[in-house]
Amino acid sequence: MNAVKATFEKANPGVTIQVKDYSQNFREVIGTQLAGGNAPDVLAITGGGGNNISAKVAGDKGYYADLSGQSWAAMVPATPKEQLSNTKGQLVAVPMTLSSIGGIYNQGAIQAAGLSVPNTWSQVLQFCQEAKAKGKVAYGLGLSDTWTTQMIPYALTASLVYGPDPKFTSEQSKGTKSFSQSAWKTSLDMYMQMKGQGCFNSSPNGTPYSQVQDAIRKGKTLATVSVASETAAIELTGPADLDLTYAAFPATDDASQTYLSTSTVGFGMNAKTQKKALAEKFLSWLATPETQVAYAKAFGDTAAMPGDVKQERQVSTLVQEYVDKDRITVWPDRDWPTTTIQPEVFDGVQALFSGRAHVGDVLKKMDAAFTQS
Amino acid sequence: MSAHVQGPDPGGVTAPVVEARPAAAGADRPRVRPPRPRKSARPRPSFWFALPALLLFVVIVIAPNLQGFAYSFTNWDGFSPAADLVGLKNFSSLFSNGNSGRAVLNTLVLTAVVTVGQNVLGLLLALGLNANIKTKYALRLVFFLPVVLTPIVCGYLWKYLLTPEGSLNSALSAIGLPGLRQDWLGNPDLVLFSVCAAIIWQGAGYSMVIYLAGLQSVSEDVLEAAAIDGAGPSRRTWSITLPLINGSIVINLLLTVLGNLKQFDTVFSMTGGGPSGASDTMATIVYKTAFQYLQYPTALAQGVILTLFVGCVGFVQYRLTQRKALV
Numbered sequence: 173m174n175a176v177k178a179t180f181e182k183a184n185p186g187v188t189i190q191v192k193d194y195s196q197n198f199r200e201v202i203g204t205q206l207a208g209g210n211a212p213d214v215l216a217i218t219g220g221g222g223n224n225i226s227a228k229v230a231g232d233k234g235y236y237a238d239l240s241g242q243s244w245a246a247m248v249p250a251t252p253k254e255q256l257s258n259t260k261g262q263l264v265a266v267p268m269t270l271s272s273i274g275g276i277y278n279q280g281a282i283q284a285a286g287l288s289v290p291n292t293w294s295q296v297l298q299f300c301q302e303a304k305a306k307g308k309v310a311y312g313l314g315l316s317d318t319w320t321t322q323m324i325p326y327a328l329t330a331s332l333v334y335g336p337d338p339k340f341t342s343e344q345s346k347g348t349k350s351f352s353q354s355a356w357k358t359s360l361d362m363y364m365q366m367k368g369q370g371c372f373n374s375s376p377n378g379t380p381y382s383q384v385q386d387a388i389r390k391g392k393t394l395a396t397v398s399v400a401s402e403t404a405a406i407e408l409t410g411p412a413d414l415d416l417t418y419a420a421f422p423a424t425d426d427a428s429q430t431y432l433s434t435s436t437v438g439f440g441m442n443a444k445t446q447k448k449a450l451a452e453k454f455l456s457w458l459a460t461p462e463t464q465v466a467y468a469k470a471f472g473d474t475a476a477m478p479g480d481v482k483q484e485r486q487v488s489t490l491v492q493e494y495v496d497k498d499r500i501t502v503w504p505d506r507d508w509p510t511t512t513i514q515p516e517v518f519d520g521v522q523a524l525f526s527g528r529a530h531v532g533d534v535l536k537k538m539d540a541a542f543t544q545s
Numbered sequence: 546m547s548a549h550v551q552g553p554d555p556g557g558v559t560a561p562v563v564e565a566r567p568a569a570a571g572a573d574r575p576r577v578r579p580p581r582p583r584k585s586a587r588p589r590p591s592f593w594f595a596l597p598a599l600l601l602f603v604v605i606v607i608a609p610n611l612q613g614f615a616y617s618f619t620n621w622d623g624f625s626p627a628a629d630l631v632g633l634k635n636f637s638s639l640f641s642n643g644n645s646g647r648a649v650l651n652t653l654v655l656t657a658v659v660t661v662g663q664n665v666l667g668l669l670l671a672l673g674l675n676a677n678i679k680t681k682y683a684l685r686l687v688f689f690l691p692v693v694l695t696p697i698v699c700g701y702l703w704k705y706l707l708t709p710e711g712s713l714n715s716a717l718s719a720i721g722l723p724g725l726r727q728d729w730l731g732n733p734d735l736v737l738f739s740v741c742a743a744i745i746w747q748g749a750g751y752s753m754v755i756y757l758a759g760l761q762s763v764s765e766d767v768l769e770a771a772a773i774d775g776a777g778p779s780r781r782t783w784s785i786t787l788p789l790i791n792g793s794i795v796i797n798l799l800l801t802v803l804g805n806l807k808q809f810d811t812v813f814s815m816t817g818g819g820p821s822g823a824s825d826t827m828a829t830i831v832y833k834t835a836f837q838y839l840q841y842p843t844a845l846a847q848g849v850i851l852t853l854f855v856g857c858v859g860f861v862q863y864r865l866t867q868r869k870a871l872v
Contacts, residue, residue, distance in 0.1 A: 377732075
C-alpha cells in the first residue's frame with residue numbers, strides 16, 4: 173500500500189493515507205477494533221470465511237459496508253466476487269490480488285545443479301533425489317512458523333481434491349464426504365513420501381521460515397512451496413542476480429491436470445467510518461487497472477482486476493495462464509465452516525514430522541473439527 | 546510491679562497504656578494514663594490520594610476481568626454485545642479437550658523446572674557476586690542485562706540460537722561434539738526444556754538482585770563469629786546465610802511460581818506452543834482458543850480457571866511461607 177498511496181495523495185491534495193501494518197497480528201487487532209468501533213476507514217479483508225475478519229464472518233455481522241452499488245463492482249470477476257461477498261451476496265471489498273500457492277525456485281541454483289523445474293509428481297521426486305545427490309536441499313520447509321505447514325497440502329489437494337470435485341466442501345457439509353475418505357489422505361501420504369525421499373531440510377519442525385528464505389537466496393536450498401508473494405519477499409534482501417521462477421506444484425504425472433490453489437484479498441470499508449465519501453473514492457481508485465497492477469507488482473503477486481494493463485512479473489503470467497484455463501481452486505480453509513479445522517492441519521503436520529501421528533490420525537481430527545461445526 | 550498491656554503499633558499511633566499499680570489510699574482505681582504523643586517520622590497521607598490510582602485500576606483491570614468472567618457463562622461471539630447465558634457449558638468443554646490437559650501438565654512442569662533452575666542459579670550468582678572481587682559490579686550488570694529485555698525479544702533471540710543450524714548446534718560442532726547437536730525446538734521431548742532454559746537465562750538476574758539485597762543485610766559480625774568458632778564456608782552459607790535471607794528466598798519463590806504459571810510471552814515467541822502443542826501452556830491455550838479458534842467464551846472460561854488456579858496457588862504459597870518470610 174505504501175508503494176501506491178502517494179499517487180492518490182498527489183491527486184487529492186490535503187488527503188493523507190495513514191497505513192498501519194499489524195503483520196501477523198492483523199486478524200486479532202482488526203477483529204478487536206471492529207468490535208470496539210475504532211477500526212480503520214479502509215481495511216484488508218480476506219475472502220471467504222474461516223477467520224474473524226473474513227468477508228463471510230465479519231461481513232455477515234455488518235461490520236463492512238456494502239459496496240455492491242459501486243461503479244467498479246460490475247467488473248469484479250466471478251470467483252473474487254463470490255469470495256469477497258458476505259452470505260447475503262453483498263460485495264464488501266474490492267479485490268486486489270489473486271494469491272496462489274506454488275513452487276518458488278532459485279533458477280540460478282537449479283541450473284548450476286543441472287536440474288530443471290518439475291512439472292509432474294514423478295519429476296518432483298526425481299528433483300529431490302538429484303538435489304540431495306548434489307548436496308542441496310530440494311524444498312525448504314520452516315514448519316516452526318505454523319502457517320507454512322499447510323502450503324504443500326493445499327497445493328496438492330488443489331489437483332487431487334478441489335479441482336476434480338469443486339463441490340467437495342459442500343458435500344462434506346451434507347455428511348456425504350470426509351477428509352479421511354478422500355484424496356486428502358493421498359495428499360498427506362505424498363507429503364510424507366517427500367519427507368521419506370529427503371526432499372526437505374533436516375528438522376523442519378525446529379526451522380523458522382526466515383531461514384528457508386535465506387537458504388534459497390544463497391542457493392543452498394533450491395526451492396520452497398509457498399504463496400506467490402513470497403517471491404518478492406525473498407528477492408527483497410537477496411543478491412541482485414537472484415532469479416526466481418514460480419511454478420504450479422504438480423500432484424499427478426499429467427501436467428495438464430495440475431490446478432493452482434488461489435485466494436483473493438481485497439480492501440473494504442468499515443461500516444462505521446466517518447469518512448464514507450473519501451473512503452469510497454479511495455476504493456474506486458484502488459479498483460482502477462493501473463493501481464491494481466502497481467499494487468500487485470509491489471506486493472509480488474497478481475492483480476485481481478488488471479484490465480488491459482500488462483503485468484510484468486512471471487508470477488502474474490503463470491497465474492493468468494491458469495485463470496484462463498479455468499484451472500484454479502480456492503484455498504480450502506476459505507470455505508471451511510469453522511476456524512478449528514485449520515489449527516488441526518497445523519498441529520497435524522507438525523505431529524507427522526515429529527513422528528507423533530499418522531496421516532489417519534490427522535485426518536480423523538480434521539473430520540471431527542469439521543463435524544463439530 | 547507494673548504490667549503494660551500494649552497492642553501492636555499501627556503505624557505510629559500509640560495505643561493507650563493501662564498501668565496497674567498496688568492500691569494506694571484513696572486511689573483504688575487503675576489509673577489510665579493518657580496516650581503519649583509519639584513523634585511520627587512523617588504525616589500519614591490521606592486515603593483520598595490513592596483514589597485516582599484505584600479508579601484507574603478498577604477501570605483498566607478489575608472491570609474488564611469481571612466482564613470477562615460474566616461472558617464466560619455466555620455464548621458471546623466476540624463481536625456483538627448480545628450474548629445468551631449458557632451456564633457452565635464453556636467450563637465443561639474444557640475438560641473434554643485433550644489440549645487443555647496437556648497444557649496444564651506442561652505449565653506445571655515448566656513452573657517447577659524454572660522455579661528451581663532460576664532460584665538456584667540466581668542464588669549461586671548472588672553468593673558469588675557478594676564476595677569481594679574486583680569486577681563484582683560489572684558482573685552484576687552483565688548478569689542483570691537479560692532482565693531488561695522483553696520476554697518476546699528474549700524468545701526470538703533463543704529461537705534463532707536453537708534452530709537446527711543455529712549458534713548452539715554450530716558451537717557444538719565447532720568444539721568437536723557434533724553428536725550432541727539436537728533439534729532443540731523441533732523435538733517434542735526437548736522443546737519444553739529448551740523454553741525453560743531461555744526463561745531461566747532471562748530471570749536468573751532478577752532473582753540474583755533480590756538475593757543480593759538479602760545477602761547484604763547479613764551481618765559480617767555473625768559470619769565472622771561463626772568462622773572463629775570453626776564453621777567452614779559451606780557451613781556458614783547453609784546454617785547462617787540461607788536462614789538469614791529466608792525472606793528473599795520466599796519472595797523469589799513466590800514471584801517465579803506465580804510468574805510462570807501464567808507464562809505466555811517467551812513460549813509463544815519461541816515455539817507458538819508447538820510442535821503440535823508440545824510446549825503449549827495454559828496461557829497459550831487461552832490465546833489460541835480466543836484468536837485462532839475464535840471461541841471467545843471458552844477462552845474466557847479457560848482464563849477464569851487460570852486466574853483461580855494461579856490465585857489459589859499464590860494464596861496457599863503465601864500463607865505457608867508468610868511466617869518464614871518474617872523471620
